[in-house]
Amino acid sequence: MEDLSLSTLIWLRMVRFVQNSNQLSNDHLRQFGLTVAQFEALAHIRNFQPVTQTDLAKGLTVSGGGMSRMLARLEREGLITREQTWKTKHISLTEAGLALLERAFPSQLHQQSALFDDVLDEDEQRTLHALMKKLYDHSVAERATAEEDG
Amino acid sequence: MEDLSLSTLIWLRMVRFVQNSNQLSNDHLRQFGLTVAQFEALAHIRNFQPVTQTDLAKGLTVSGGGMSRMLARLEREGLITREQTWKTKHISLTEAGLALLERAFPSQLHQQSALFDDVLDEDEQRTLHALMKKLYDHSVAERATAEEDG
DNA sequence: ATTGATCATTTGCCCTGTCAACTGATGCGC
DNA sequence: GCGCATCAGTTGACAGGGCAAATGATCAAT
Numbered sequence: 001m002e003d004l005s006l007s008t009l010i011w012l013r014m015v016r017f018v019q020n021s022n023q024l025s026n027d028h029l030r031q032f033g034l035t036v037a038q039f040e041a042l043a044h045i046r047n048f049q050p051v052t053q054t055d056l057a058k059g060l061t062v063s064g065g066g067m068s069r070m071l072a073r074l075e076r077e078g079l080i081t082r083e084q085t086w087k088t089k090h091i092s093l094t095e096a097g098l099a100l101l102e103r104a105f106p107s108q109l110h111q112q113s114a115l116f117d118d119v120l121d122e123d124e125q126r127t128l129h130a131l132m133k134k135l136y137d138h139s140v141a142e143r144a145t146a147e148e149d150g
Numbered sequence: 151m152e153d154l155s156l157s158t159l160i161w162l163r164m165v166r167f168v169q170n171s172n173q174l175s176n177d178h179l180r181q182f183g184l185t186v187a188q189f190e191a192l193a194h195i196r197n198f199q200p201v202t203q204t205d206l207a208k209g210l211t212v213s214g215g216g217m218s219r220m221l222a223r224l225e226r227e228g229l230i231t232r233e234q235t236w237k238t239k240h241i242s243l244t245e246a247g248l249a250l251l252e253r254a255f256p257s258q259l260h261q262q263s264a265l266f267d268d269v270l271d272e273d274e275q276r277t278l279h280a281l282m283k284k285l286y287d288h289s290v291a292e293r294a295t296a297e298e299d300g
Numbered sequence: 301a302t303t304g305a306t307c308a309t310t311t312g313c314c315c316t317g318t319c320a321a322c323t324g325a326t327g328c329g330c
Numbered sequence: 331g332c333g334c335a336t337c338a339g340t341t342g343a344c345a346g347g348g349c350a351a352a353t354g355a356t357c358a359a360t
Contacts, residue, residue: 006275007266008259011171013282018168019211020289021161026318027296037346054308061169066347068310073345084355089309109158115292116157119284125156128281132163134269139170142265146177176348187316204338216317218340223315238338 021115028111032104038079039108041070042093042101045080050090053082171265178261182254188229189258191220192243192251195230200240203232 004012025036034042044059045051051059057067071091074080079097082089093101116125154162175186184192194209195201201209207217221241224230229247232239243251266275 005259005263006272006279007263007270010266010275010279010282011262013279013286014164015168016211017282017286017289018165020286020293023318024289024292024296035345052308061166062346063348064309065311065349068308070346072310109155112161113155113157115289116160116285119288120157120281122156124281125160127277129156129160129163131270131274131278131281132160132167135266136163136167136170138269139167139174139265142174143170146174173348185315202338212316213318214339215319215341218338220316222340 021112024115025108025112029104029108032100034100034104037070038074039101039104041074042079042097043105045091045093046098046101049092050083053089053091056091171262174265175258175262179254179258182250184250184254187220188224189251189254191224192229192247193255195241195243196248196251199242200233202238202240206241 022036025039029036029039040060041056044056048055048059053067053071054064056071057064060067062070071080071082074097075082078094079100080091081094082091084090120128172186175189179186179189190210191206194206198205198209203217203221204214206221207214210217212220221230221232224247225232228244229250230241231244232241234240270278
């Protein structure tokens with residue numbers, strides 16, 4: 001192993017942590033027949049419905065193509081509806097989708113939070129939140145720049 | 151939008167940041183014909199070769215099945231070799247694989263580090279590193295527990 | 301009204317990754 | 331030596347997700 005920079009070490013830890021955390025969430029959500037991605041999509045739809053696919057894709061940081069496929073699956077399962085008005089499709093939760101989300105939501109948030117609350121006190125969480133905001137905002141700006149140049 | 155807990159907000163920022171960062175890395179590595187996953191696999195192989203697939207999968211936090219497929223692709227591209235001794239396959243970089251990694255490595259690490267160095271000073275990075283270590287270690291422990299119970 | 305430009309969405313092809321079932325090889329107890 | 335557990339790896343079915351080319355629908359200018 002060679003000497004990696006501090007930022008690289010942070011990066012590795014963060015990526016692995018996110019992977020582990022996603023895995024744990026997937027294990028947890030399996031009882032509801034959901035994946036993390038589906039859970040997040042349903043939660044986002046609930047907060048913003050009715051919403052277009054494009055806005056949803058932006059909000060979830062995925063491409064339009066990926067969004068299209070995931071929504072097709074959710075629609076097939078009867079959890080959402082896509083109603084076409086004009087050139088846009090507006091997405092909403094169905095009764096079944098809302099019911100499922102409301103069953104899964106509390107325990108999922110709890111299991112998610114526990115990963116932080118178990119090891120970080122409130123001060124540490126505030127510090128981490130501030131640092132992540134800087135990093136996140138910067139990454140958004142970089143992506144926007146890359147897009148302009150591309 | 152409802153009121154989400156602090157830990158949930160951190161989680162969202164972190165996931166989105168990692169997504170953006172991966173995307174930027176993929177854009178950057180495209181000039182070398184590599185994906186982030188392949189780059190990380192090659193770097194890991196270089197540091198530990200010769201190494202078994204199982205150890206590699208553990209080191210990269212992916213399943214055995216996923217590892218098998220990725221290595222098949224890397225082998226097809228002529229970047230690695232898999233030599234079977236006894237029941238185990240030992241993986242090493244080929245000349246071509248090493249050459250490619252050495253071309254891609256510096257700029258990739260630089261672009262990766264810049265995401266942190268541009269917005270966090272050294273103190274902040276040390277703080278973040280310590281917080282991530284706590285989170286990462288905890289997530290590893292949770293995964294181990296889940297496996298035992300599973 | 302017709303032609304284009306434009307925007308939303310879909311779709312083909314690919315890579316990443318999981319899980320579970322399956323193949324092979326090893327090694328152990330009898 | 332034979333059968334069996336065990337471990338390494340592979341593979342089929344699938345979800346997630348990216349990119350680029352193709353569709354569809356709207357709107358603007360002629």
